Amino acid sequence: MPGKPRWRALAVAAATLTASLLAFGTPSRAEAAVPATIPLKITNNSGRSDPVYVYDLGTLLSTGQQGWADANGTFHAWPAGGNPPTPAPDASIAGPANGQSKTIRIPKFSGRLYFSYGQKLDFRLTTGGLVQPAVQNPSDPNRNILFNWSEYTLNDSGLWINSTQVDMFSAPYAVGVQAGDGSTRTTGHLKPGGYNGFFNALRAQSGGWAGLIQTRSDGTVLRALAPGHGIEAGALPATVMDDYINRVWQKYSSSTLTVTPFTDQPGTKYFGRVSGGVMNFTNGSGAVVTSFQKPDSDSVFGCYKRLDAPNDLVRGPISRTLCAGFNRSTLLANPNQPDTSSAGFYQDGVTNHYARAVHAQMADGKAYAFAFDDVGNHESLVHDGSPQQAYVTLDPFS
Incomplete structure (x- = not known):
């Protein structure tokens, strides 16, 4: 089968x-x-x-x-x-x-x-x-x-x-x-x-992270699973990103995360703030446009579940930006996202080490x-x- x-x-x-x-x-x-x-x-x-x-x-x-x-x-x-x-x-x-x-x-x-x-x-x-x-x-x-x-x-x-x-x-x-x-x-x-x-x-x-590597019985290295699949297979701890996720949620309980998702629309900005355990994003008028429950590690690695990214013009682009920021561990260092300079990627001890490598x-x-x-x-x-x-x-x- x-x-x-x-x-x-x-x-x-x-x-x-x-x-x-x-x-x-x-x-x-x-x-x-x-x-x-x-x-x-x-x-x-x-x-x-x-x-x-x-x-x-x-x-x-x-x-x-x-x-x-x-x-x-x-x-x-x-x-x-x-x-x-x-x-x-x-x-x-x-x-x-x-x-x-x-x-x-x-x-x-x-x-x-x-x-x-x-x-x-x-x-x-x-x-x-x-x-x-x-x-x-x-x-x-x-x-x-x-x-x-x-x-x-x-x-x-x-x-x-x-x-x-x-x-x-x-x-x-x-x-x-x-x-x-x-x-x-x-x-x-x-x-x-x-x-x-x-x-x-x-x-x-x-x-x-070494648990992601799969080998054949003859010793041949076949592949390394991406971390989301590693969690699914029990090869990587399901809590591997939790510490970073918790720190992000704590930071933006008292400060604002600004997302500018379109490079050709610098005036389109959304503002994220955690309240009651939920990150709510508002537009320039202060209206809530979408909200995110605190993601788990699998949501971060797969950019799905609590970080679902529908093909629309609001939630999807915000979620894409959050997903990139979590995987690259740039959300704590830079409250203005996306952070497009690779010099700051993967610098936290808790990050997507697979992507970094x-x-x-x-x-x-x-x-x-x-x-x-x-x-x-x-x-x-x-x-x-x-x-x-x-x-x-x-x-x-x-």
């Missing part, structure tokens, strides 16, 4: 990417129309001899159907699933061997590019659609497979493709895009030694280490309105 679908994680990731899409806007009339498919060049610099399997899974934007694309970019809808879940059709594409590259085509999707080493992934279908791997569940059939994924959207407005650690840190990779003018932008590369450096940082961090090992400092890591533009995302080619590079495990 596969693990339960991580609909919440998928929804957060989709919301994050959608927010990025909205931030970039639409292309100008001068930009060429985006074709039905574009090439994706996959380069294997992993140094591993295992065979690689690639999957392009997602929603076909022209119809809303869920399915997969083959190496030619042809879409195939998923058949009906079952309960219990039934095996999905084999959607794998043979990837390049170490030191080689392979080019496939990707269609106008909103979805994921999975890649696995040594073994094909086990995908199942329920009556509600595809069951994504959920390796925080020890019974998930993909638990002992080394794999990772990128998220992308290709539509009439261009390509957005990211590297993500929202759910886990695993097989290293980077993404890129060749723009309409021929230039290339990439993100997601680790520093030299960054892969081992990340895991060493978790092992050295007191408080249970991820960003510390990135060559450009950018990552999606939690759902709203794009607050302040610290996310590992590249975009172009007239993409000529996309790239995924499988990097060394060092």
